[in-house]
Amino acid sequence: MSVFVNPLGDMKTLVVSAVGEAEGSRGAAAALACAGADVDLATLLIDVGGRAPRPTLVASAAAQKLEERLAAHLPDHRVAARGQVCHLAVPEDGGFDAAVAATTVARGALVVVHVPPELLQSALASPCMRPRGVLLRADLAGDRSLVGLVARDFLDRELAVGVLKRRLSWVAERRALFGVLPPGGSGGLPERLVRRLCGPVA
8 A cells, every 4th residue: 555645744834915905915924934933944935926035144054954955946946045034936927836846845844925915815725835824914994894804714714814904114024034033023923923823833
């Protein structure tokens, strides 16, 4: 009898996007990636449709090792170790295939996938992506009803759902995008939100 092992079985993948015209979802995704990192295990931030990341002067050994593995497996995509996080940019067209391949390479790590709003449903419906949770950056003043409908749909799919009601501060976003915003850091994601989405990873 053959036994098949799911290569993504021990992964924790989270998707981050925006609702309506809310800004700051990319910074929120980076902050979530920072919250799930530690000294020995870097997290992977995949930016679908995002700009090619640039390396930073400060990067952990774990992030650098993950960068090397990703560069070897995905030579056509830009990857860079930034602080305790490894950033990968993939195009919107065909980006999910690259994201799944990168997730397999980063086996054992938290993977945060940032997608534009128009690709959110496709990401959640992908049979290979199989995210465990979703973080939405939303302005409730104008989109409360829409957020409620979307969140209910995600909960029905047994996904953990978090809503970031206010954009992170400029300083917090910059630190997150450099991979150096620690969990509970000033101006970062609320701890209860991180616990809801990351669980024991945080």
